[in-house]
Amino acid sequence: MGIIEKIKEIEEEMARTQKNKATEYHLGLLKAKLARYRAQLLEPTTKSSGGGTGFDVQKSGDARVALIGFPSVGKSTLLNKCTHTTSESAAYEFTTLTAIPGVIEHQGARIQLLDLPGIVEGASQGKGRGRQVVATAKTADLILIMLDATKSEEQRRLLEIELDAVGIRLNKKKPDVVFKRKTTGGITINTTVKLTKTDEKTIRTILAGYKLHNCDVMIREDITTDEFIDVLIGTRKYMPCLYVYNKIDAISLERMDKLAREDHTVVISCEMGLNLDYLIEHIWEELGLVKVYTKKRGAHPDLTDPICLRKGATIEDVCNGIHRSLATHFRYALVWGKSSKFCPHAQKVGLNHLVADEDVVSIFTK
Numbered sequence: 001m002g003i004i005e006k007i008k009e010i011e012e013e014m015a016r017t018q019k020n021k022a023t024e025y026h027l028g029l030l031k032a033k034l035a036r037y038r039a040q041l042l043e044p045t046t047k048s049s050g051g052g053t054g055f056d057v058q059k060s061g062d063a064r065v066a067l068i069g070f071p072s073v074g075k076s077t078l079l080n081k082c083t084h085t086t087s088e089s090a091a092y093e094f095t096t097l098t099a100i101p102g103v104i105e106h107q108g109a110r111i112q113l114l115d116l117p118g119i120v121e122g123a124s125q126g127k128g129r130g131r132q133v134v135a136t137a138k139t140a141d142l143i144l145i146m147l148d149a150t151k152s153e154e155q156r157r158l159l160e161i162e163l164d165a166v167g168i169r170l171n172k173k174k175p176d177v178v179f180k181r182k183t184t185g186g187i188t189i190n191t192t193v194k195l196t197k198t199d200e201k202t203i204r205t206i207l208a209g210y211k212l213h214n215c216d217v218m219i220r221e222d223i224t225t226d227e228f229i230d231v232l233i234g235t236r237k238y239m240p241c242l243y244v245y246n247k248i249d250a251i252s253l254e255r256m257d258k259l260a261r262e263d264h265t266v267v268i269s270c271e272m273g274l275n276l277d278y279l280i281e282h283i284w285e286e287l288g289l290v291k292v293y294t295k296k297r298g299a300h301p302d303l304t305d306p307i308c309l310r311k312g313a314t315i316e317d318v319c320n321g322i323h324r325s326l327a328t329h330f331r332y333a334l335v336w337g338k339s340s341k342f343c344p345h346a347q348k349v350g351l352n353h354l355v356a357d358e359d360v361v362s363i364f365t366k
Contacts, residue, residue, distance in 0.1 A: 332349065
């Protein structure tokens with residue numbers, strides 16, 4: 001029996017099983033098996049299948065955004081409108097057959113936008129080059145899920161299921177669980193909160209299913225069984241996601257208003273160019289980029305070419321953004337802006353100082 005058949009059999013058994021206190025250990029074991037088989041399905045087979053082409057697109061710019069959606073929802077049109085790249089777009093499905101990169105230039109930052117081929121139901125099992133599409137999506141910093149506003153909500157649910165099956169968790173934080181293997185001593189489970197969605201017996205059953213008999217588990221939040229399995233597997237990607245509803249010019253105002261009020265959602269019309277500036281602003285906010293300006297001694301700061309970094313970046317990251325050797329010869333830095341204690345005056349700081357958006361930094365070397 002192949003892996004796909006085993007997955008189908010477990011899914012059918014889970015659908016048949018009633019959810020209650022007596023069956024939750026059995027369901028926990030089934031979920032653990034299902035996660036293991038899905039992980040095996042995503043790993044490349046040892047035998048080479050010959051000349052298939054991948055989506056090896058070099059990562060460039062300050063961040064990468066992946067466009068995911070069913071065929072013919074307007075991904076290529078969005079790429080053409082927001083960037084200076086031309087991706088073939090037509091009124092038939094599967095116009096785009098490979099990954100096409102474009103660059104959005106916004107507030108001095110260069111954001112790479114990847115137009116990926118449309119995915120179909122069953123993409124997580126390899127249908128329609130689905131595995132390559134989702135593997136490329138895992139390398140992005142933000143996922144844009146393109147949806148057709150004229151179609152039902154089922155399309156959103158199906159895409160979420162496909163991404164969930166390959167280990168991409170949308171708009172979720174990593175569970176606060178510490179898992180450590182050891183050679184002897186059995187299983188030790190410590191919790192700092194009361195577990196209401198799972199219990200110790202279920203956790204021990206799952207650990208036994210993964211043949212883990214000696215480990216330390218520290219749980220610091222009220223997690224579900226699925227979240228604990230995610231921690232055990234350890235290859236899950238927790239990614240921010242924006243749901244972009246296209247073709248709003250073809251729906252009623254009431255429906256558009258309802259969609260626009262949902263969390264992590266933007267409504268646009270690529271054909272008429274409606275709301276595209278707001279979408280780019282929203283992408284910038286979701287990526288959480290920080291702009292830092294540099295200043296030479298005795299000169300005005302250079303406000304034309306900022307260094308774009310992630311939130312939580314330090315002066316060391318600024319040094320590495322300018323040149324790799326700068327951090328080794330670093331003496332001190334002067335910072336003007338929100339992160340300075342003496343704002344609007346400068347503060348003398350070291351490599352571990354956290355920078356804020358629109359700070360001005362002057363670096364002094366040995």
